[in-house]
Amino acid sequence: MKLKLTAAAALLALSAASGAHAQDPLKIGFIGELSxxxxxxxxxxLDGFMLLVERNGGKLGGVPVQIIKEDSQLKPDVANQVARRLVEREKVPIITGISFSNVMMAIHKYVTGxxxxxxxxxxxxxxIAGEQCSPYQFITSWQGDQAAEAVGKYAAEKGYKRVLVMAPNYQAGKDIVAGFKRYYKNEVVDELYTQLNQLDFAAELSQVSAAKPDAVFAFFPGGLGVAFAKQYAQAGLMKSTPLLSTFVADAITLPSIGDSAVGxxxxxxWAPDFNNPQSQRFVEEFEKKYGRIPSNYAAQSYDAxxxxxxxxxxxKGNVADKQAFMNALSAADFKSVRGSFKFNNNHFPIQDMHVMQVAKDGKGRLNLKTAATPLKNTQDAYHDKCPLKGAS
Structure with a gap:
């Protein structure tokens, strides 16, 4: 009798342990610029991603999740260290985030490998949109050229004959300039590349003044965009030379740039004025939770x-079946804030690309207002170099 009770107790303990193990949260690594x-x-x-996780009570797909946050510090070597820590120590099956292209290039091969x-x-x-694509990558934002392609087409349609382009000297800067020139076939007066962390643009703006272009096309994300746009306005160029951009003006930078950014x-x-229900819900909930207008960075991470x-x-949370999970990701069965969403063969989105203008919204705040959609249902320029064929 004692032996039977001992065996029963052991089975009960084993059952309880198995149940506890089944409830262990799925670990997801987040790597981004957090300092x-x-x-x-x-x-x-991070805030865009966590908005959905917290709405769902700490779950994704009905599965409890643990988000492990890591700061890459905009340093590829640091990004490598944190990626290895997430994979080898934390045993995460999923990593999301990745803010800058130099960081993505530093960790992509290791993580997907x-x-x-x-x-x-x-x-x-x-x-990674082309020859170095991987079946384990799924990008919910855009390929680096795409927004610039829309602006290049817009500039050509506006009749600008001479444009000067500016960007930081790293992969995303080069991709974005290439994208602009792909659709803008008129004269590019000059291409000015700056250091990635450069915040003083006095020398470059003097060159702009001397060149007297019809317009300037610039890409400077985050804090770089604030510094650049302020100095552009202070130099008197905002009134004389139209500024066309990607990711200079957004919800992050506009409060700091101020009214000189209008136009x-x-x-x-995507822009916060999109009128589909899922975008409206996202904007409303983000503003209520965080007290600010969401940027495109938040929107594309919410979509992730x-x-x-x-x-x-x-x-059903079984990410160990990698092919089944890959197929589930490829299906992209969700309602994106941008409207329709589907993955191309390289697991980058096929999507519309828009042009927005800075204007005051109904609350008197600086915001982005959709002005045109130069490219509809567009594929990136590199997908045909990716050896992946269709959905996984």
Missing amino acids: GAQAAVGKDQ QEVFLIGSNAGPSQ LVSGGF AQLLDSALARV
């Missing part, structure tokens, strides 16, 4: 959370 001049970009990505799913919610360098043109995949929510539900 320094570009911290606002990573913070908006470990068969860890990389759900990128900002950086989209041309290499500034920006390209992108929605993608995971849908895919984890499909596989």
Whole structure:
């Protein structure tokens, strides 16, 4: 009798342990810029992602999740260290975030080579859209050229004959300039590349003044955009030379740039004035929770959370079946803030690209207002170089 009771107790203990193990949260790594001049970009990505996680009571796809946050500090070597820590020590099957393309290029091969799913919610360098693509990458933002392509087409349609372009000297800057020139076939007066952390643009703005272009096209994200736009206005150029941009003017930078930004043109995949129900809900909940207008960084990271929510539900949390989870991610069965959403063969979105202008919204705040949609249902320029064929 005693032996039977002991055996029963052991089975009960084993059952309880198994039940506790089944409830262990799924670990998801988040890597972003969470300190320094570009911290606002990573913070908006993190806040957009956590908005859905917290709405769902700490779950995605009905599965409890633990979000492990890591700061890459905009340093590729640091990003490598934190990626390895997440994969090797924390055993995460999923990593999301990734703010800058130099960080993405530093960790992409390692993470995907470990068969860890990389759900990128900002950086989209041309290499991983093309020959270096991986079946384990799923990008919910855009390929780096795309917003600039829309602005290039817009500039050509506006009749600007001579444009000067400016960007930081790193992969995203080069991709964005390439994207602009792909659709803008008139004269590019000059291409000025600055250091990635450069905040003083006096020398470059003197060159702009001397060149007298019809317009300037510039890409400077986060804190760089604030410094650049302020100095552009202080130099008197905002009134004389139209400023066309990608990611200079957004919800992060506009409060700091101020009223001089009114009329500034920006390209992108989404703006807070989108009138579909899922975007309206996102904007309303984000503003209520965080007390500020969401940027595109928050929107595309919210979509990353929605993608995971849908895919984890499909596989009932079983990410160990990698092919099934890959298929669930490829299906992209969620309602994006941008409207329709589907993945191309390289697991980058096929999507509309818009041009917005800075204006005052109904509450008197500086905001982005959709002005045109130069590119509809567009694929990135590198997808045909990716060896992946259609959905996984």
